[in-house]
Amino acid sequence: MKILNKPYYGIYFGKNYYKLLKNYFLNKNFFSKKIILLDINTKKYCLHYFLSKTNLFNKYYIINLFSGEEEKNIYTCKKIWKKLIKLNADRNSIVINLGGGVITDMGGFACSVFKRGLNFINIPTTLLSMIDASIGGKTAINFFSLKNEIGLFNYSKIILIDKNYLKTLSEDEIKSGLSEIIKYGLIYDINLWNLLKIRVFSKFLYDKLLYDKLLYEKLLYEIIYKSINIKNNIIEKDYKEKGLRKILNFGHTIGHAIESYFIYNLNKRLSHGHSIAIGMICESWISYKMKIIKKTEFEEIYNVLSILYKKIKIYNSDIYKILYFMKHDKKNQNKKMKFSLIKEIGYCLYNIEVDYELIKESIKNHFIYDRK
Ligand SMILES: NC(=O)c1ccc[n+]([C@@H]2O[C@H](COP(=O)([O-])OP(=O)(O)OC[C@H]3O[C@@H](n4cnc5c(N)ncnc54)[C@H](O)[C@@H]3O)[C@@H](O)[C@H]2O)c1
Ligand SMILES: [Zn+2]
Missing domain, CATH: 3.40.50.1970 (Rossmann fold)
Incomplete structure (x- = not known):
């Protein structure tokens, strides 16, 4: 026990x-x-x-x-x-x-x-x-x-x-939780990431997992336990988020803004985890463009996340609405946008200032559609 x-x-x-x-x-x-x-x-x-x-x-x-x-x-x-x-x-x-x-x-x-x-x-x-x-x-x-x-x-x-x-949880809700587990792997534990990655690529985690009860239970138990320990390790070191705890916000600067945009502008729900998965794609891309993470690692992250999470649509004319939510992010200091960015899989930096244009580009590159 x-x-x-x-x-x-x-x-x-x-x-x-x-x-x-x-x-x-x-x-x-x-x-x-x-x-x-x-x-x-x-x-x-x-x-x-x-x-x-x-x-x-x-x-x-x-x-x-x-x-x-x-x-x-x-x-x-x-x-x-x-x-x-x-x-x-x-x-x-x-x-x-x-x-x-x-x-x-x-x-x-x-x-x-x-x-x-x-x-x-x-x-x-x-x-x-x-x-x-x-x-x-x-x-x-x-x-x-x-x-x-x-x-x-x-x-x-x-x-x-x-x-x-x-x-009794829907598949969407299970996936929503899985997104934060993926985040733990990316920011803190490459072994957890590798475990998840193998499952995803072998189409194990979803197709098989959901139907193979025993396996599902065993794997789920293991990843739930690992995840709680990771979160605990981090908050034990920095309960009030003065430093290290900020790495838990990876994917959340853009992810939270997208979650809010869906609720308050589109009147639709995009689960927290799905929003964060989109945020992790954009923020990993920013990290790659700033030459913090290698291209191959960005591609690895992109591939796993885009297998698991459906692409969303954001209209070009709406991008400023998303940026509005980001401007109020609690991680910002002195009006500068501060991000937590992956340096390599399993290791995350925090307090990284990111250029406004690059943030826009990260969303445009992956999720923008023109209104017809
Ligand atoms: N405090 C923190 O550190 C922290 C960390 C991550 C996320 N959050 C917050 O958590 C929220 C997202 O949490 P969530 O995804 O659990 O959302 P949620 O509480 O809205 O639950 C998702 C849906 O599942 C339903 N549900 C709950 N339990 C169920 C069950 N056993 N069977 C069937 N349906 C069930 C709920 O009614 C809801 O419709 C966001 O507001 C996010 O900001 C907080
Ligand atoms: Zn979260």
Whole structure:
């Protein structure tokens, strides 16, 4: 049984750890209220299982939200806070964020500022939230169409990873999580990258994996575990993102802007992971054009990502809209655009200033279409 147990928070793998959670609820029976925050999908697919594992039947309250990135905003937070007030939630209450990254990001934020801090724990139910969003203490909501503009650092006390929740996820959502796993390989662990690359090229990961349950489970377990360790190693060294943690933003400067452009300009959803995959293609190209990464390595990255992720369409006349979102990126300093760029596979640099024109070119080169 594998555990990551830090003094301020613990990450636990596998359904055996529901025992620990039950004890946690029991020993801390001063928890005046147990409140489960979820969205329509996790209510439908995850709640019953969670209750059966924790024996919380009849001993909980629910805050039920709509699903999707566009819900991760201040209006939904107001809804959460009103409900918490109605439930008389106090500092002895505990909120259980049962969901993907939207629920863990927004739930973490809403709890952290409510009455100056409510206890919360994360039960991630998407691949992406298991290996990334639910861990590392970043909580946030989008504001003024800008991603994660309002937020704070605060650890979830407990994170329980149970891959049983993945069974009801769509293929698109699995792919979305896979994109952040690919990112870990590219920025930090060439072995992880090679493992994924072989699977992709042999068409293993997708075609076969999804139908070969045992293999899928085994491989998934391995890559989830590896990914969490990579993220933990990085945040242990730099929790508040003063330096090294910035490498986790590889693909995100352009990726976040594209994600926002889809939601706020096109009124469509492009999953977080898909957006980041597009961002990783553009940012690897920038790295190659700046002579930071070799052409062959850029091509390797491009090939893997373009097998897994569908090309998107961005109209030429819309490029300034994407640049608008980028100008507000939190990594910028003194109005300069700062990027995290791959130097070689498995190693990433940060705080690299990139020329405005090159950013435009990176998108134009790969994803621009003229309006007919
Ligand atoms: N805090 C961080 O460090 C961090 C890191 C990466 C991403 N994020 C954030 O995470 C968010 C993306 O997370 P996500 O991809 O999990 O999005 P999400 O929470 O929107 O989940 C994706 C979809 O899957 C559904 N869903 C969740 N669990 C399910 C299940 N078990 N079965 C069926 N459907 C299920 C959800 O209802 C939603 O429709 C973004 O807002 C991103 O900014 C945060
Ligand atoms: Zn991300």
